[in-house]
Amino acid sequence: MSPSILLLLGLGLGLAGWLAARARAWNFRRDIRNEGKGGRLAALPSYHAWYVALWIVLPVLVFAIAWSFLAPQLVTGWVLSDPAAAGLPHFGFERRAILDEAASVALGSAPGVFNPLAEGLVEPYRLAFAKVRWIGIAATLVIGFLGGASAFLRLRPEFTARTRVERTIMTVLLMASLVAILTTLGILVSLVFETIRFFGMVSPLDFLLGTHWGPDPMGNPLNPDPSRYGAIPLFWGTIYIGAIIAMFVAIPLGLMSAIFLTQYASPRWRSVLKPALEILAGVPTVVYGYFAALTVAPAIRDAAQAIGIANASSESGLAAGLVMGVMIIPFVSSMADDSIAAVPQAMRDGSLAMGATTSETIRRVLIPAALPGIVAGVMLAISRAIGETMIVVMAAGAAANLTANPLEAMTTVTFQIVAMLTGEGSFDHPATLSAFALGFVLFLVTLALNFFALRVVKRFREAYE
Amino acid sequence: MVTTLPATATMLPESELSDPQSGLIPKMSARSVSVYYGAKQAVDDVSIDIQTKYVTAFIGPSGCGKSTFLRALNRMNDTIPGARVDGEIMLDGEDIYRSGMDVVHLRARVGMVFQKPNPFPKSIYENIAYGPRIHGLAEGKAELDAIVEKSLRRAGLWEEVKDRLADSGTALSGGQQQRLCIARAIAVDPEVILMDEPCSALDPIATAKIEELIDELRGRYAIVIVTHSMQQAARVSQRTAFFHLGKMVEYGKTSDIFTNPREERTKDYITGRYG
Ligand SMILES: Nc1ncnc2c1ncn2[C@@H]1O[C@H](COP(=O)(O)OP(=O)(O)O)[C@@H](O)[C@H]1O
Ligand SMILES: [Mg+2]
Numbered sequence: 022m023s024p025s026i027l028l029l030l031g032l033g034l035g036l037a038g039w040l041a042a043r044a045r046a047w048n049f050r051r052d053i054r055n056e057g058k059g060g061r062l063a064a065l066p067s068y069h070a071w072y073v074a075l076w077i078v079l080p081v082l083v084f085a086i087a088w089s090f091l092a093p094q095l096v097t098g099w100v101l102s103d104p105a106a107a108g109l110p111h112f113g114f115e116r117r118a119i120l121d122e123a124a125s126v127a128l129g130s131a132p133g134v135f136n137p138l139a140e141g142l143v144e145p146y147r148l149a150f151a152k153v154r155w156i157g158i159a160a161t162l163v164i165g166f167l168g169g170a171s172a173f174l175r176l177r178p179e180f181t182a183r184t185r186v187e188r189t190i191m192t193v194l195l196m197a198s199l200v201a202i203l204t205t206l207g208i209l210v211s212l213v214f215e216t217i218r219f220f221g222m223v224s225p226l227d228f229l230l231g232t233h234w235g236p237d238p239m240g241n242p243l244n245p246d247p248s249r250y251g252a253i254p255l256f257w258g259t260i261y262i263g264a265i266i267a268m269f270v271a272i273p274l275g276l277m278s279a280i281f282l283t284q285y286a287s288p289r290w291r292s293v294l295k296p297a298l299e300i301l302a303g304v305p306t307v308v309y310g311y312f313a314a315l316t317v318a319p320a321i322r323d324a325a326q327a328i329g330i331a332n333a334s335s336e337s338g339l340a341a342g343l344v345m346g347v348m349i350i351p352f353v354s355s356m357a358d359d360s361i362a363a364v365p366q367a368m369r370d371g372s373l374a375m376g377a378t379t380s381e382t383i384r385r386v387l388i389p390a391a392l393p394g395i396v397a398g399v400m401l402a403i404s405r406a407i408g409e410t411m412i413v414v415m416a417a418g419a420a421a422n423l424t425a426n427p428l429e430a431m432t433t434v435t436f437q438i439v440a441m442l443t444g445e446g447s448f449d450h451p452a453t454l455s456a457f458a459l460g461f462v463l464f465l466v467t468l469a470l471n472f473f474a475l476r477v478v479k480r481f482r483e484a485y486e
Numbered sequence: 487m488v489t490t491l492p493a494t495a496t497m498l499p500e501s502e503l504s505d506p507q508s509g510l511i512p513k514m515s516a517r518s519v520s521v522y523y524g525a526k527q528a529v530d531d532v533s534i535d536i537q538t539k540y541v542t543a544f545i546g547p548s549g550c551g552k553s554t555f556l557r558a559l560n561r562m563n564d565t566i567p568g569a570r571v572d573g574e575i576m577l578d579g580e581d582i583y584r585s586g587m588d589v590v591h592l593r594a595r596v597g598m599v600f601q602k603p604n605p606f607p608k609s610i611y612e613n614i615a616y617g618p619r620i621h622g623l624a625e626g627k628a629e630l631d632a633i634v635e636k637s638l639r640r641a642g643l644w645e646e647v648k649d650r651l652a653d654s655g656t657a658l659s660g661g662q663q664q665r666l667c668i669a670r671a672i673a674v675d676p677e678v679i680l681m682d683e684p685c686s687a688l689d690p691i692a693t694a695k696i697e698e699l700i701d702e703l704r705g706r707y708a709i710v711i712v713t714h715s716m717q718q719a720a721r722v723s724q725r726t727a728f729f730h731l732g733k734m735v736e737y738g739k740t741s742d743i744f745t746n747p748r749e750e751r752t753k754d755y756i757t758g759r760y761g
Contacts, residue, residue, distance in 0.1 A: 288567070367602060368604060368607075369565075370562065370600065370604070371600065371604040371605075373562065373565055373593070374593055374598035375597070375617045375620070376594035376617065376674065389608070390607050
């Protein structure tokens with residue numbers, strides 16, 4: 022049952038309503054002219070038309086969305102109440118597979134049944150699908166018609182359709198912008214929920230302060246060993262790779278490229294270099310991951326062995342951090358570029374007119390003035406770096422070493438989230454649930470960084486308004 | 487070295503003022519200067535002598551090239567991509583556009599004050615100390631403090647800000663900010679100060695203060711001021727140059743320009759026929 026049929030139907034009704042309303046508004050207009058007493062329509066006929074059309078299309082749209090969630094439930098319900106469903110296994114994977122098989126045969130997307138139990142369910146499915154389809158179409162027609170009629174009856178010469186349409190459009194835009202926010206909230210709620218479950222098994226103190234990480238997904242889920250859930254090595258690895266090594270690369274290089282681009286580059290150079298830098302930001306991180314794992318990490322190991330460090334591992338925090346730093350350069354440089362460019366030209370002129378050289382002007386006037394924006398850019402870059410997964414998965418290793426030696430393998434929060442979720446443990450095992458607690462911490466930290474960065478940027482903007 | 491005579495004593499005798507070709511060696515002189523922005527000519531064949539201890543006013547309708555010519559005098563046009571200067575501009579007999587000229591040094595000798603006050607987003611103290619620091623004019627904190635105080639005093643701002651030198655320069659009022667910018671320019675001990683419509687963003691009271699200040703300062707420096715207010719030119723300047731469509735139409739004693747202009751176009755402008 023596809024909602025697109027309902028939407029098409031709604032659009033068709035909408036078009037009809039549009040035409041009818043416009044014709045009606047033209048009639049109002051003609052009547053006013055004929056009376057000859059002056060006066061005119063409160064809104065152009067096309068606004069009357071849009072008003073009615075919106076009143077048809079929007080309710081249909083809402084219904085179609087709701088129906089696309091509701092319809093499958095109805096279908097399943099009807100099919101299960103059929104006597105043929107009585108023989109199904111009660112739970113689990115097999116039951117689901119049989120139902121799916123019957124459904125796809127009923128929809129014509131599979132040639133025939135494989136499991137004999139599914140055989141008897143094909144016909145109930147076919148009936149249920151047909152029923153749902155017809156109910157959907159009928160409901161769409163009724164809703165569209167009612168919406169259109171109620172709007173149509175409200176049309177008068179003095180009806181302010183124009184402001185009504187404006188208000189409706191605003192509401193629609195508001196809804197659209199709420200989608201992203203509500204999604205984020207939904208994610209947060211589910212994270213919180215699973216995190217609380219995890220903390221019911223392992224105490225938050227053990228988790229946040231423990232220094233040994235080694236969950237055992239095969240261990241007894243009811244009696245986990247809290248000393249294996251100490252996340253400090255992960256936090257440290259994350260900070261060391263994402264906020265220290267990567268920033269050692271990204272801050273100087275990003276800042277210098279921003280300075281070159283805003284202060285020294287001719288417009289020709291700028292028009293080539295700036296997009297090139299921005300392309301760096303669009304390279305899929307898995308490509309950086311290859312580069313880190315296959316090129317940089319072995320090179321670092323060889324170099325380390327050449328200077329006599331025999332036990333250098335082929336996975337290292339250094340390799341991951343360096344490559345991550347390169348990946349982050351565009352984030353730092355584009356924020357720095359924007360905030361340096363936002364310093365008024367008058368500051369630059371003032372300094373140059375005092376006899377300062379360009380580099381003195383940059384160092385003493387432009388960078389101090391742009392500092393809040395630059396700092397904000399760095400914070401956004403850090404939040405991007407500590408959330409980065411692909412590079413560390415491929416190059417940093419899985420060993421949760423609590424070490425300051427960049428040549429050793431280390432692991433990060435994101436890596437362990439992947440490892441725990443794809444590991445052997447069942448879904449309600451504390452090892453698996455620990456992924457949610459890690460994700461929750463990561464979420465809070467990046468949220469705080471972003472929030473703080475945006476506030477700094479805002480204050481900075483106001484300073485030059 | 488700069489002498490510290492009271493302002494009235496530094497005025498030159500009328501006889502010398504009336505004759506541009508008197509024996510005085512000009513501080514700056516421009517010969518056949520043209521300025522281009524790309525292919526567009528903004529200043530056309532201007533020659534002028536600027537004397538020290540005079541205030542020279544540039545007047546003329548907007549877009550006639552006053553700012554452009556002013557910026558040519560300390561090579562600020564170098565910072566605009568595509569700008570080009572032809573002709574010769576001398577400072578104490580040296581061509582400032584010759585190759586090997588140290589622009590940084592030139593701008594320390596020929597300071598500039600802009601139309602809109604542009605203090606740096608730093609403390610009042612740091613704004614003034616900026617120039618002396620980059621040019622290495624002070625040995626140690628005590629000397630720097632002395633320069634800051636002297637500059638603020640000369641700009642008539644000391645009494646108003648001496649208790650809050652650590653406050654941000656951008657927190658001052660518009661008129662105070664402009665005097666801060668003048669103090670900043672003075673701090674590196676320039677010989678010439680260029681001012682591009684320094685009062686156009688200020689209210690009448692702040693404007694009067696700046697005009698007073700300009701009159702006090704002229705004892706020490708050659709001052710060139712661009713203004714679109716003829717009253718201001720008449721009040722503060724001893725020499726006036728009238729620009730029109732990129733050319734300098736007339737140059738002479740301010741009183742002559744305003745009471746007895748030689749050129750018809752000057753007269754039209756002065757009497758408000760266009761502008
Ligand atoms: N940066 C620039 N690039 C191109 N043209 C400019 C620039 N600055 C000024 N001009 C042009 O040069 C002419 C003179 O400008 P300007 O010297 O600012 O005049 P004024 O100060 O007398 O009003 C104007 O036509 C102006 O449009
Ligand atoms: Mg101007």
